[in-house]
Amino acid sequence: MSIQKMTKIFNPKVVAVFGASAREGSVGFSLINNIIGSGFDGIVYPINPKRTNVLGVKTYSSLESISEKVDLAIIATPAKTVPAIVENCGKAGVSGILLISAGFAEAGAEGKKLMKQIADSIKKYKMRLIGPNCLGFIKPSIKLNASFATKMALPGNIAFISQSGALCTAILDWSIKQNVGFSHFVSIGSMMDVSFHDLIDYFGSDPQTNSIVIYMESLTKARNFLSAARAFSRNKPIIVLKAGKSSEGAQAAMSHTGSLAGNDFVFNAAFKRAGVIRVDTIEELFNIAQALAMQPKPNNNRLAIITNAGGPGVIATDTLIDRGGKLAKLSPETIEALNKHLSPNWSKSNPVDVLGDAGPEQYAKALELCAKDKNVDGILVILTPQSMTNPTEVARKVAIISKGCRKTVLASWMGADDIEAGQRLLENNKIPVYQAPESAVKCFILMHNYSRNLEILHETPSHIPSQFHPKQAESRKLINKVLADNRTIMTEFEAKQLLDYYQIPVIKNDLANSEDEAVAIAENFGYPLVMKIASPDILHKTDVGGVILNIVNKTEVRAAYKKIMKSSREKVPEADIRGIFVEQMMKRKYELIIGCKKDPIFGPTIIFGMGGVAVEIFKDTRVGLPPLNMALAMRIIEDTKIYKLIKGYRGMPGADIPSIQFLLYKFAYLIMDFPQIKEIDINPFGVDERGGVVLDAKVLLDKSEKDAPINTSRHLVISPYPSEYTTEFIMNNGQKAILRAIKPEDEFMEQEMFSNFSERTQRFRFFQLIKDISHEELIRYTQIDYDREIAIIAEVEENGKKMMAGVVRLIADQYNETAEFAIVIADPWQNLGLGNKFTDYIHNIARKRGIQKITANILANNHIMLHMFKKRGFTLEKQEDSYYAELVINEPK
Secondary structure: OHHHHHHHHHOOEEEEOOOOOOOOHHHHHHHHHHHOOOOOOOOEEEEEEOHHHHHEEEEEHHHOOOOOOOOOOEEEOOOHHHHHHHHHHHHHHEEEEOOOOOOOHHHHHHHHHHHHHHHHHHHHHEEEOOOOOOEEOOOHHHHHEEOOOOOOEEEEEEEEEOOOOOHHHHHHHHHHHHHOEEEEEEEEEOOOOOOHHHHHHHHOOOOOOOOEEEEEEOOOOOOHHHHHHHHHOOOEEEEEEEOOOOOOOOOOOOOOHHHOOOHEEEEHHHHHHHHOOEEEHHHHHHHHHHHHHHOOOOOOEEEEEEEOOOOOOOHHHHHHOOOOOOOOOHHHHHHHHHHHHHHOOOOOOOOOOOOOOOOOOHHHHHHHHHHHOOOOEEEEEEEEEEEEOOOHHHOOOOOOOHHHOOOOOOOEEOOHHHHHHHHHHHHHHOEEOOHHHHHHHHHHHHHHHHHHHHHHHOOOOOOHHHHHHHHHHHHHHHHHHHHHHOOOOOOOHHHHHHHHOOOEOOOOEEEOOHHHHHHHHHHHHHOOOOEEEEEOOOOOOHOOOOOOEEEOHHHHHHHHHHHHHHHHHHHHHOOOOEEEEEEOOOOOEEEEEEEEEEOOEEEEEEEEEEEOOOOOHHOOOOOOOOOOOOHHHHHHOOOOOHHHHHHOOOOOEEEEEEEEHHHHHHHHHHHHHHOOOOEEEEEEEEEEEEEEEEEOOOEEEEHHHOOOOOOOOOOOOOOOOHHHHHHEEOOOOOOOEEEEEEOOOHHHHHHHHOOOOHHHHHHHHOOOOOOOOOOOHHHHEEEEEEEEOOEEEEEEEEEHHHEEEEEEEEEEEEOOOOOEEEEEEEEHHHOOOOOHHHHHHHHHHHHHHHHOOOOOOEEEOOOHHHHHHHHHEEEEEEEEEEEEEEEOOOOOO
8 A cells, every 4th residue: 555655645636725815925835835846636625724725715613614535745844743744634534645744853852753643643544654844746748846945847757866955956956957857856855754755766667757855864774775775776876975975973883893993884885786876066967867868878888989179089088997987998990980970180099189170971980980999988079169069960970989989978069059959969969068078087986886786786696615604603602602691792703703603713722810811822822822911802903002912932921921911910900800811822924804794774775895904004895785795705805905905916925715715605694693792803814825814903893783583684784685585395296305495506596497388488487588597687597685575485306406396486666565465386396386385385484474465477377386375265257368376465554
């Protein structure tokens, strides 16, 4: 029902306006004037008990006096009156509310009390509410201006969502001047109910919307946001201008990781993981939306620049390199061909300076040849108006050539009146045009970043290099022991023990409580050694003289023990000292940092990059979100500068990169399994061609999560793999099948299963024959959001080879109300009881998830499935050559 209610809000037939006013300058006047004055074809009821009419339209004293059922109620009355109005709307069956009024959360305790009353009514009557404290919304296609903005938005295909009402009016004014149109223009306000994720879900399914553009100041419900964004960013660009990059007032971090994982870096990581494009300015916000609607995405970041003036070409090049792009290296064949068609004095390289006297033919040939070059991913055509230049004719030729070009083409027509006609001609032919070449370059880089983010979403991860069996029970016992000791900081000995439980390599170490114990440990390990103070109260040991390196004999062991104890007690007299930590001394060529910090919005985050004592100076780190697979781990690694060194540089041997990927994979599981972990700082992690090892580690725990349930995922913003769904099933032929949730790594196994379907099986599952299944389709089937969809496969083993015997899936709507059922069993395993097991098993999962209704479509001649559905109580409705099946599995709450 939530989807239908959102539809009623944005496509209302009957609208009631509470607070409609005849007093010019008031919000109530602007609202009613905009609605009835913009050509909206629905019925509008102004509600104002103090007047008989507003702007010549009859007013009503209350909702009860209206005979028709209202789809959308717009409220612009004082805050204290709103709870009663919302309650009455609920009783009257109103679908949705647009709450313009302010004076709630921002008005202190009284405002929050009013907000709670409104929220209770919304929940009780299952209404949806946009606001409060918002400008309203505009839907140009139905001429509905349900806002108090001074202008009507132009129709178009961009859905715009903003937390700032004031910014909305500025953008609206700018958009009209720039001829930018919208499918929806929404001021979302304080997001009491409807939030970003609701609108992404709604606009993502809207055929009139090509891209979703967001101005964001803050984010709540991060898990819902990422889930919605990941669901639609593959097909519709989602572009965000996130304000508030600085982190002034943040408390001093307790570790290196804490200072490196600033909240803005985490937003970047989250957006990247969801395929969201982040921009820095309002201009970029709409430039990229327009460019993606007009041009194909570049495959890489190599740009060819064609210009009739050297200066703009240099500016474009500088911007390109500064933003991480590459100047395309033109092939010798392209250079030779350009020599034949351009002036003898052209630049002979990229940027292609065609010189000031270049005409339409020279521009066209330069574009045609650059577009054919395999080293070129995109072309920027720059024109400066000169006395011998015809900007309009050049634009016409560029437009003709670009129609046969499959690469990204952007233009910068610099100037004012002289180039206006050429600019219009280019835009009419779907070539984005910019005043400044640097704006065009920035847009090209954003387009490339979007392509790269989508690659991450479409990448098939490799299987992990070996089995991974962490010691969860031992880890939980250790964490509980530290918390029971009323501590939140583990000693280094405990921290390394925890990492060892998760198969993260640590060097030999032990804890000594006397000189004699230290000597015994040292003689057992061998030399050289390092000795460190073991205290939960001393995090940075070097600062208190708590570390001594290069200990080579037992005499030095005794001396080091005394010196460390003396110095630590003098520098931190109140410290709880647990002994002296003794470990092998090991040197590796490169030092990395691997860390975790719990972000207040996005939960645990993973930090990776260059480590060592200078970590905060170089700041060569990247942030990622768990869960990770091998492909996602690789993306984090290769985005750092130190990656060039550790993969092997100038003849030096490289580190074992797959083992570092696997390390991040295991580290992600550790922080996913234990919400009690607040921060981890592995610095340095020493690595070279001989392998990697933890040299130092710190772990901080979160007391508030002391009683967190086992296997919880509430601290994560991306749903982890649901291992709890793994079980065994013995088929009727005695063969064992492992039933488990599908993984991204299962792509090739599913592809093999699909390729062996009989024609009958294909028709029953897809209602048609399928020749080949594409990588994109397999990605859609295997890389799923476990919050929205669940697919259970049956994994069997034949002659030592793992195979997929079948798959059953439920695809739920965004509100987990209705889920579509689909099932297929590969031909060799049909009629062995697997279909019945699959159906019952996934129905039980649906019940536990609170899904209300399961639906399915079945061909009329699929008698086995029809029998299975009848047996389980589905209602069946005949539809030509198929049946629509429906089963209520949980009653609506």
